[in-house]
Amino acid sequence: MSPEVTEPPVVLFVDDEPSILSSLRRLFRPQGYRVLLADGGKAALAMLETERVDLIVSDMRMPEMDGAVLLEKVRERWPEVVRILLTGYADIGSTVAAINRGQIHRYIAKPWDDRDLLMCVQDGLERRRLEQENRSLLALTRVQNDELQALNSDLASRVKARTSELEQVNAMLETSFAQLHENFLLSINVFSGLIELRGGGMAGYSREVADLARRTARRLKLGAAMEQDIYIAGLLHEVGKIGFPDTMLRKPLSAMSSDELALYRRYPLNGEAALLPLGQLQRVARLVRAHHERIDGKGYPDALSGDEVPLGAQVLSVACDYYAAQAGRLSLKRYSAAEAHSLVIGGTGARYEASVVEAFELALKDEPSEKPHDRALQAHEVMPGMVLSRDLLSPQGTLLLAAGYVFDARVVRQLREFSGREGVKLNIFVKLPDIHEGGAT
Structure with missing residues (x-):
C-alpha cells in the first residue's frame, strides 16, 4: 500500500x-x-x-x-x-x-525580517492545521456519540469499547487545544516585543513586568485564571504606545511637554481598543485600560478611586512602576532597585492598597524557580530531536523560540544560518536527558 x-x-x-x-x-x-x-x-x-x-x-x-x-x-x-x-x-x-x-x-x-516572516507564516499554517484537526476530531466525536446512542442495552461490551475510543479522542482534543493555547501565548510574547524593537534599550522590559505582576498575583491568591490575565496584560500593557513617535518612546515622563502628556495619558485607552476585538483578551483589555488608575482618584484615564480600581490593575501598576523607575521612564534619573522599592512603598494608600504592596514585597523575595537540568549549546551543536529548556531570545531581546520546542532539521539549519550570517552567538539551552538518550543522533 x-x-x-x-x-x-x-x-x-x-x-x-x-x-x-x-x-x-x-x-x-x-x-x-x-x-x-x-x-x-x-x-x-x-x-x-x-x-x-x-x-x-x-x-x-x-x-x-x-x-x-x-x-x-x-x-x-x-x-x-x-x-x-x-x-x-x-x-x-x-x-x-x-x-x-x-x-x-x-x-x-x-x-x-526574513526569519520573523518565515516563523510567522509557519505559525499561521500550524494553527490552521490544528484547527482542521480539531474540526475533524469533533466531527468524529459526534459520529461516535450517535453510534453509542443507537446501541442496544444488551451490548455492554461494545459500549465499553466505544467509551474507551471516546476517551482517546477527548485526550487528543485536549492535546490539540493545549497546543493552540501554547501557540496563542507564544504569539502574545512575540507581539509584545514589537514595541520594544522601536524604543531602544527596552528589550525584555514587558516580560519582567509581566513576571513580577504574576508572582504578586500569586501571593494575593487571585487564582490561576487571574494570574494568567495579569501576566498577559503585563506583556501587552504598552501596546497602546505603538503609534507614538520614536523620540517620545525614549523620553521620560517628567520631560514630556503638555501635548505629549495628553497623548501619553490616552495610551491605556488605545491599548484597550486594540485588544477588545480578541474574545480571549476581554479581561486583559480592562486591566490594560486601568493600570494607571490610583485608589486616591488621581489616576487616568477614568479617575477611578477606592474599590473602583480593579485589584488586578493595581498589581500590574505596582510592577510597572517598580521597573519603570529603574529604566528611567518616570524621570531623567534611573532609580536603583532599592530606590524603586521605596517609591512603591511610598504609594501605599494613595496609589495602591496595602495588601497589594505587601504581596509585591513578598514576590520580590520569592526564590527563583529551580533551574532546569540543561546544558548551553551553540547553534552548530544543536541537533534534531533536542528539546529547548529555556526561551530562546534574539540579541535584541525578542522571542525566537519558546521553551519546550522540539528542534527539527529545518529549524536547526535556520539557526545555524542565522548565527553565521549575523555573526552572533546564541546560548541555546537544551534538556540534558535528550542529549544522553540519543536526541542528537
Missing part, C-alpha cells in the same frame, strides 16, 4: 510591486510551500476562486483595494484562510481597522 501523499501548503502573496513579490517567492519556495503571487486585491480574489489557499499575506498600501479591504473580503468568503498583513508604522490606524474588520491573525512591520 503506497503512503499517503500530502499536498504542500499553499501561500498567496499580494503586493502591487513586482520586486517585492519576486523577493517573497525567492524566500518561501525553498521552504516547500506552493507559492502564488497576485499584483492586487482583484487578482487575489480571482485566484482564490480557483485555487486552494491556506494562508494569504497582503501588503497594506495598494491601489484600488488596500490590504484591509482585501482581508475583510477574504474573511467573509474564505474564513478558514489564515490572514497576515504587511504594514508600515505610518499605517497604524489602517492596521487597527484591518484587525477589527478582517480579523487578521498577525501583522508584520515593513521592512520585515
